[in-house]
Amino acid sequence: MTELNQLRTRIEEINFAILELLTERGEVAKKIGQEKMKAGTDIYDPQREKEMLNQLIEQNKGPYDDNVIKQLFKEIFKASTELQQAQNEKHLLVSRKMKPEDTIVSFPNGAEIGGQEKIFVFGPCSVESYEQVDAVASQLAARGQKFIRGGAFKPRTSPYDFQGLGEEGLKILKEMNKKYGLNIVSEIVNPAHFEMADQYVDVFQIGARNMQNFEILKEAGKSNKPILLKRGLAATIEEFIYAAEYIHSNGNSQIIMCERGIRTYEKATRNTLDISAVPILKQGTHLPVLVDVTHSTGRKDIMLPVAKAALAVGADGVMAEVHPDPAVALSDAGQQMDLQEFDSFFTEIDKARQLYL
Numbered sequence: 001m002t003e004l005n006q007l008r009t010r011i012e013e014i015n016f017a018i019l020e021l022l023t024e025r026g027e028v029a030k031k032i033g034q035e036k037m038k039a040g041t042d043i044y045d046p047q048r049e050k051e052m053l054n055q056l057i058e059q060n061k062g063p064y065d066d067n068v069i070k071q072l073f074k075e076i077f078k079a080s081t082e083l084q085q086a087q088n089e090k091h092l093l094v095s096r097k098m099k100p101e102d103t104i105v106s107f108p109n110g111a112e113i114g115g116q117e118k119i120f121v122f123g124p125c126s127v128e129s130y131e132q133v134d135a136v137a138s139q140l141a142a143r144g145q146k147f148i149r150g151g152a153f154k155p156r157t158s159p160y161d162f163q164g165l166g167e168e169g170l171k172i173l174k175e176m177n178k179k180y181g182l183n184i185v186s187e188i189v190n191p192a193h194f195e196m197a198d199q200y201v202d203v204f205q206i207g208a209r210n211m212q213n214f215e216i217l218k219e220a221g222k223s224n225k226p227i228l229l230k231r232g233l234a235a236t237i238e239e240f241i242y243a244a245e246y247i248h249s250n251g252n253s254q255i256i257m258c259e260r261g262i263r264t265y266e267k268a269t270r271n272t273l274d275i276s277a278v279p280i281l282k283q284g285t286h287l288p289v290l291v292d293v294t295h296s297t298g299r300k301d302i303m304l305p306v307a308k309a310a311l312a313v314g315a316d317g318v319m320a321e322v323h324p325d326p327a328v329a330l331s332d333a334g335q336q337m338d339l340q341e342f343d344s345f346f347t348e349i350d351k352a353r354q355l356y357l
């Protein structure tokens with residue numbers, strides 16, 4: 001054997017030895033990941049990585065430069081972090097790895113979210129009066145709709161803005177359920193309200209501002225009604241999924257995810273609709289996903305194409321706000337559709353819906 005061949009054989013042996021050690025290291029990292037999940041600590045630990053790099057540099061006798069050693073080990077740490085994350089995700093109750101089949105949220109009136117048919121959730125931003133909600137509800141019922149949304153508790157940016165009618169608003173919504181058989185979707189902002197609201201509401205909404213209000217999430221987990229969870233204004237998809245996991249791990253698997261746009265530097269729309277979140281959520285979780293085209297765009301002129309895009313990328317339905325007289329609405333006056341606008345919007349989006357039957 002030539003000298004070159006001998007050296008190459010030795011290099012190959014060393015490769016296998018490194019591989020064996022990497023395999024062992026990966027297994028240990030996975031166990032560390034499990035312990036971290038139990039303890040609820042972050043997987044990525046830059047302080048620990050820094051300490052290990054310092055130890056390695058101290059021991060480094062060459063021929064590789066300190067920086068090269070650092071780079072190589074940083075890659076190893078990164079690979080371990082990814083391994084730990086993938087493993088922990090696999091164990092999430094909301095993950096598709098845990099439950100491959102779609103979750104279908106079913107209602108006593110036969111409606112389903114996440115089933116074969118795509119659905120719509122329309123209604124006014126805030127409940128203002130019986131007449132106002134009835135004007136929208138009658139239109140929805142006439143179009144065979146099974147849901148109406150309306151806010152009775154309004155988490156508003158300014159404390160001086162309309163805060164909602166509270167329980168009175170929920171009572172008005174319940175009337176619409178009795179009169180038209182519509183399922184009521186309404187937001188809860190206080191964990192103590194679930195019990196009171198249970199008699200009026202069919203789907204508890206957790207709004208964007210409360211996506212990481214863990215006390216609300218835990219209480220939602222104890223409810224036996226479906227939860228519509230909106231993505232936080234600045235939440236990553238991972239954080240959104242963990243918020244859903246809070247609900248599931250507390251006992252409630254009837255969760256509907258709602259992408260409603262995130263805050264970016266873009267000012268042309270109210271928020272930036274993260275359309276890619278839809279297929280990512282559908283792939284990574286077994287939960288139904290809706291897209292709120294009102295809060296994401298804040299623009300009636302583009303709501304229809306955006307709603308079509310949502311259905312095209314796999315959303316299970318679309319949410320949008322409708323008000324009989326948006327100009328005098330007590331919240332979101334500029335972005336709610338009036339009944340005429342809604343009529344054209346509905347005709348078109350319903351046609352698009354039928355393409356997916």
Ligand SMILES: O=C(O)C(=O)C[C@]1(C(=O)O)C=C[C@@H](O)C=C1
Nearest residue numbers: 029032043044045048077080081
């Ligand atoms: O020591 C840990 O806490 C680990 O999770 C292991 C490990 C590693 O691969 O060495 C992985 C990710 C962390 O960022 C730090 C270190």
